[in-house]
Amino acid sequence: MKRKATITDVAKAAGVSKGLVSFALNDRPGVSPETRDRILGVARDLDYRPSVSARSLSTSTSYAVGLVIARDPEIISADPFFPSFIAGVERVLLTEGRTLVLSVVGDDDHEATVYRTLAAGQRVDGVFLTDLRRDDPRIPMLQELGLPAVTLGHPGTGQMGTGGPGAGDPGTGQPGAGEANPFPSVSLDDTPGTVAAVRHLLDLGHRRIAHVIGPHAMLHASRRRAAFEATLRDAGLEPDPALVVETDFTAAQGAAATTALLERADPPTAIVFGNDPMAIAGLGVAHERGLTVPGDLSITGFDDSELARYVYPSLTSVRTDPLRWGEAAARTLLRLVADGHAADVDLDPAHLVVRTSTGPVRA
Amino acid sequence: MKRKATITDVAKAAGVSKGLVSFALNDRPGVSPETRDRILGVARDLDYRPSVSARSLSTSTSYAVGLVIARDPEIISADPFFPSFIAGVERVLLTEGRTLVLSVVGDDDHEATVYRTLAAGQRVDGVFLTDLRRDDPRIPMLQELGLPAVTLGHPGTGQMGTGGPGAGDPGTGQPGAGEANPFPSVSLDDTPGTVAAVRHLLDLGHRRIAHVIGPHAMLHASRRRAAFEATLRDAGLEPDPALVVETDFTAAQGAAATTALLERADPPTAIVFGNDPMAIAGLGVAHERGLTVPGDLSITGFDDSELARYVYPSLTSVRTDPLRWGEAAARTLLRLVADGHAADVDLDPAHLVVRTSTGPVRA
DNA sequence: GAGGGTCACTGAACCGGTATAGCTTCGTAC
DNA sequence: GTACGAAGCTATACCGGTTCAGTGACCCTC
Numbered sequence: 001m002k003r004k005a006t007i008t009d010v011a012k013a014a015g016v017s018k019g020l021v022s023f024a025l026n027d028r029p030g031v032s033p034e035t036r037d038r039i040l041g042v043a044r045d046l047d048y049r050p051s052v053s054a055r056s057l058s059t060s061t062s063y064a065v066g067l068v069i070a071r072d073p074e075i076i077s078a079d080p081f082f083p084s085f086i087a088g089v090e091r092v093l094l095t096e097g098r099t100l101v102l103s104v105v106g107d108d109d110h111e112a113t114v115y116r117t118l119a120a121g122q123r124v125d126g127v128f129l130t131d132l133r134r135d136d137p138r139i140p141m142l143q144e145l146g147l148p149a150v151t152l153g154h155p156g157t158g159q160m161g162t163g164g165p166g167a168g169d170p171g172t173g174q175p176g177a178g179e180a181n182p183f184p185s186v187s188l189d190d191t192p193g194t195v196a197a198v199r200h201l202l203d204l205g206h207r208r209i210a211h212v213i214g215p216h217a218m219l220h221a222s223r224r225r226a227a228f229e230a231t232l233r234d235a236g237l238e239p240d241p242a243l244v245v246e247t248d249f250t251a252a253q254g255a256a257a258t259t260a261l262l263e264r265a266d267p268p269t270a271i272v273f274g275n276d277p278m279a280i281a282g283l284g285v286a287h288e289r290g291l292t293v294p295g296d297l298s299i300t301g302f303d304d305s306e307l308a309r310y311v312y313p314s315l316t317s318v319r320t321d322p323l324r325w326g327e328a329a330a331r332t333l334l335r336l337v338a339d340g341h342a343a344d345v346d347l348d349p350a351h352l353v354v355r356t357s358t359g360p361v362r363a
Numbered sequence: 364m365k366r367k368a369t370i371t372d373v374a375k376a377a378g379v380s381k382g383l384v385s386f387a388l389n390d391r392p393g394v395s396p397e398t399r400d401r402i403l404g405v406a407r408d409l410d411y412r413p414s415v416s417a418r419s420l421s422t423s424t425s426y427a428v429g430l431v432i433a434r435d436p437e438i439i440s441a442d443p444f445f446p447s448f449i450a451g452v453e454r455v456l457l458t459e460g461r462t463l464v465l466s467v468v469g470d471d472d473h474e475a476t477v478y479r480t481l482a483a484g485q486r487v488d489g490v491f492l493t494d495l496r497r498d499d500p501r502i503p504m505l506q507e508l509g510l511p512a513v514t515l516g517h518p519g520t521g522q523m524g525t526g527g528p529g530a531g532d533p534g535t536g537q538p539g540a541g542e543a544n545p546f547p548s549v550s551l552d553d554t555p556g557t558v559a560a561v562r563h564l565l566d567l568g569h570r571r572i573a574h575v576i577g578p579h580a581m582l583h584a585s586r587r588r589a590a591f592e593a594t595l596r597d598a599g600l601e602p603d604p605a606l607v608v609e610t611d612f613t614a615a616q617g618a619a620a621t622t623a624l625l626e627r628a629d630p631p632t633a634i635v636f637g638n639d640p641m642a643i644a645g646l647g648v649a650h651e652r653g654l655t656v657p658g659d660l661s662i663t664g665f666d667d668s669e670l671a672r673y674v675y676p677s678l679t680s681v682r683t684d685p686l687r688w689g690e691a692a693a694r695t696l697l698r699l700v701a702d703g704h705a706a707d708v709d710l711d712p713a714h715l716v717v718r719t720s721t722g723p724v725r726a
Numbered sequence: 727g728a729g730g731g732t733c734a735c736t737g738a739a740c741c742g743g744t745a746t747a748g749c750t751t752c753g754t755a756c
Numbered sequence: 757g758t759a760c761g762a763a764g765c766t767a768t769a770c771c772g773g774t775t776c777a778g779t780g781a782c783c784c785t786c
Contacts, residue, residue: 004483006742017766022744032764049483053419054742057771062416064464073450073686077443078669087436090467094477099486101427101462104453114457120367120412123462251673277670280643287675306441307640310614311674312650323436369772380736385774395734417772420741729785736779741772749766755759 005046014042025050056122065093065333066124068103070111070131075249076104078277080305081322082130088326089128096334112141119145125337128152128329129183132219143182150333150342151185152325153220184342186329190220190302191227193318193350194272197300198231200316200352201270205361206298210243210268212257212278221246221274228272243268247278254278258285262297269361270298276305279315283357294359304353314355321347368409377405388413419485428456428696429487431466433474433494438612439467441640443668444685451689452491459697475504482508488700491515491692492546495582506545513696513705514548515688516583547705549692553583553665554590556681556713557635560663561594563679563715564633568724569661573606573631575620575641584609584637591635606631610641617641621648625660632724633661639668642678646720657722667716677718684710 007025011018016039024031024039031039042048056062067089069082076082086100093100101124103114115138118124126148129138132155142149201209211228214221229239245261247253254273258281261268273279279301286297293299293313301308301317308315328345336342370388374381379402387394387402394402405411419425430452432445439445449463456463464487466477478501481487489511492501495518505512564572574591577584592602608624610616617636621644624631636642642664649660656662656676664671664680671678691708699705 007744008742018742019744019746019767020765023765026744030764035764047483049480051420051742052484052486053416053425054771055744056416057414057420057742057773058744060771073447073454076450077446077685080440083440083446084436086465087439087467090465091436094466094468094473097480099464099466099481102449102453102465103457103462104450105457106454110457117412117460118462120410121415123415251669255673280670281673284673284675284677306614307643307670310618310644310647312647314647322440370774371772381773382737382775383735386735389774393734398734414772417741418774420743420772421774423741727786731782731784733782734780736777738775738777740775743771745768745770747766747768749764751764752762754761756757 004051005043005048007048007050010039010043010046010048013046014039060122062122062125063097064099064101064124065089065330065337066101066103066118066127067130068105068111068114068118068127070105072106072248072250073104078251079249079275079303080277080307081275081303081320084322085130085326085329088323088328089330090326091323092327092330092334098334111138115141115147116145119147126150126333128333133217134219134222136219139182148333148336149183150329150336151181151183152329153187154185155181155219184332184336184344186325186332186345186347188320188325188347189349190224190318190320191349193302193320193352194224194227195231196352197272197316197318198228199235200354200358201272201298201300202231202235204270204298204359206268206270207237207361208240208243208266208268208270210245210261210271212245212247212254212261212271212273212282214247214249214274216246224274247274249275249278251277251281255281255285258282259289262286262289262291268297270300270358272300274302276301276303276308276315276317279317279357280307280311283311283313283315293357295362298358298361300352300358308353309355313357316355316358317353318350319353320350367414368411370411370413373402373406373409373411376409377402423485424700425485425488426460427462427464427487428452428693428700429464429466429481429490430493431468431474431477431481431490433468435469435611435613436467441614442612442638442666443640443670444638444666444683447685448493448689448692451686451691452693453689454686455690455693455697461697474501478504478510479508482510489513489696491696496580497582497585499582502545511696511699512546513692513699514544514546515692516550517548518544518582547695547699547707549688549695549708549710551683551688551710552712553587553681553683554712556665556683556715557587557590558594559715560635560679560681561591562598563717563721564635564661564663565594565598565600567633567661567722569631569633570600570724571603571606571629571631571633573608573624573634575608575610575617575624575634575636575645577610577612577637579609587637610637612638612641614640614644617644618648621645625649625652625654631660633663633721635663637665639664639666639671639678639680642680642720643670643674646674646676646678656720658725661721661724663715663721671716672718676720679718679721680716681713682716683713 007018007021011021024036105111129149129151232239245257286293291297301315304317304319308317332342370381370384374384387399468474492512492514595602608620649656654660664678667680667682671680695705
């Protein structure tokens with residue numbers, strides 16, 4: 001293994017100053033075409049690659065972006081959202097020569113430390129802010145740190161985009177309409193998907209519909225809950241709080257929630273789950289108890305993971321396209337870092353994919 | 364947002380030279396206890412954090428390790444192995460102040476480029492080598508690049524550890540026993556798990572057992588196949604090549620393979636799947652065709668993901684503990700980077716977790 | 727009380743890039 | 757024929773750490 005070529009080596013070999021090599025490589029004006037070609041040729045011959053740390057040091061740029069995931073390892077592995085999202089992010093970063101610095105922290109305490117470390121150590125130029133929480137403390141913190149960020153969804157209204165057509169969403173409102181999002185957001189409005197799922201069940205005749213949601217602290221959970229309840233009210237039904245169960249998104253809690261719901265004196269005839277793993281676990285519990293799906297119980301998932309299509313019965317789910325979400329978020333973050341600003345992006349809203357886990361309520 | 368404090372600020376504030384500050388912070392001898400305390404105090408007051416790029420530049424160390432995943436985004440999101448593995452890696456890195464640089468590349472062409480870029484740009488100090496392939500070209504490449512690496516499993520014999528007790532493994536042998544692994548390996552012998560799965564099915568009376576495996580090019584696929592076939596032979600059965608189906612690890616191909624197997628004139632009575640998503644998809648196909656599991660068909664998975672416990676019927680699977688694997692791999696890689704060498708690690712071998720997707724063959 | 731050794735500390739070089747002021751050289755305008 | 761401007765290039769400072777040779781001060785020893 002021979003020593004790596006530095007910019008000085010290239011300069012010497014090309015018979016110019018290293019400043020000029022820098023100019024040529026970053027194609028800036030002030031270099032004659034012939035010299036530029038010669039320099040580029042020499043660089044190629046020497047297999048020269050600029051040192052990222054040296055470049056970072058002089059430009060105060062790290063050429064990397066960060067993703068901090070504050071969820072239990074268990075949950076991450078079960079929920080296909082993040083892997084897909086990351087894949088989308090990578091797809092963009094790769095073409096731009098940036099890298100992704102990933103941090104998985106179990107609990108929230110460490111989370112703040114991680115952001116501080118990333119920011120202070122100049123490890124990353126910007127970060128993605130996922131799983132937004134109510135009055136998310138990370139937003140002022142990142143502002144104070146001066147670390148650019150892109151939020152997944154609007155902090156004010158969860159992932160609400162420009163407003164789901166006709167969704168209403170009277171539950172969440174704009175809490176503190178004054179506090180605008182200081183960061184660009186990339187949103188995929190999941191309200192229409194939730195609404196469609198509930199309407200679909202209503203159309204099938206269901207009246208006792210349960211909702212198994214994610215952690216209350218996460219904005220999208222409360223937003224989806226609001227959409228869920230608003231849709232019921234639109235149909236003239238009063239939502240029953242006892243039919244809303246909060247979980248941590250794991251299959252284990254999805255199963256437990258299903259069991260609890262089915263053991264009630266007046267069990268629901270349909271359950272809307274907050275993600276696919278929980279829905280699949282719910283499917284298992286139903287079978288276990290001798291219920292048929294969708295005969296005795298209809299079930300819907302969320303995110304439309306690959307497996308949804310292949311379980312039995314195939315799972316009606318809400319498609320959110322995390323891959324595209326990751327791509328859009330990455331593009332927005334890179335633009336923000338480069339230009340100092342970037343426009344909000346609204347992706348195609350989530351929509352319902354009807355399969356065979358939902359059916360008419362038993363007469 | 365005020366400017367970040369540099370080592371020079373600390374030095375000035377403490378009234379010493381910056382060299383001494385560096386010594387104090389990296390607690391090296393040659394600093395009096397009082398001075399050290401004073402410096403550390405000042406550093407804390409100023410909320411000083413060393414710049415990673417500056418440090419990287421002078422030490423030629425990036426304080427980051429890399430993981431390159433060369434699988435389709437689709438597959439990664441379906442297969443819980445990598446998320447868990449990454450979570451394990453993170454758990455260790457976090458305590459050591461290192462970060463993980465992740466790269467997801469769809470196809471193998473880009474893979475080489477990514478390694479070269481990571482190495483040449485001094486982006487990472489070392490990498491994890493996953494999904495080892497037969498005569499893996501990445502090994503000589505990394506050697507040539509001088510980039511430290513840790514392999515998941517032995518390149519010679521797949522993930523074989525010190526040899527599963529009594530497993531025999533006459534199929535794989537040591538191909539080219541001369542080519543030792545230049546890198547330390549962290550292995551989790553999955554042969555005992557495979558053997559146990561097949562034995563379990565044989566004990567239940569199954570004779571026509573199919574095997575749905577991962578890509579042939581990946582070492583663990585061929586190793587598991589060998590273990591599978593050896594176990595059949597031990598029982599006096601001749602393996603039927605038609606009952607071995609190669610897939611890309613996606614649920615889609617798992618479903619397709621199951622369909623193909625069940626449409627044969629002499630369908631298998633049990634199927635051993637290479638991962639859980641495929642097994643779950645297989646479960647779905649069986650149900651779809653009106654078969655009961657395990658009455659008409661027994662099914663086993665691999666990796667024992669969280670969902671395995673919650674599908675119906677609950678999935679008999681082989682537990683491999685990717686989380687612990689990640690932790691061990693990270694520790695080994697850090698040691699390798701720090702000391703220049705590290706010992707191979709053999710984790711507890713995979714073992715079978717029997718649930719309800721396997722049962723006696725129908726009389 | 728001079729020589730030797732240790733300890734605490736300083737100052738400057740260095741890592742490999744980028745940024746910029748300044749120096750040639752040449753062409754053109756008046 | 758001199759002045760001026762621009763193009764092309766060089767030299768050097770700088771980013772923020774680490775490393776190491778060197779400098780005093782102090783103690784010990786004979």
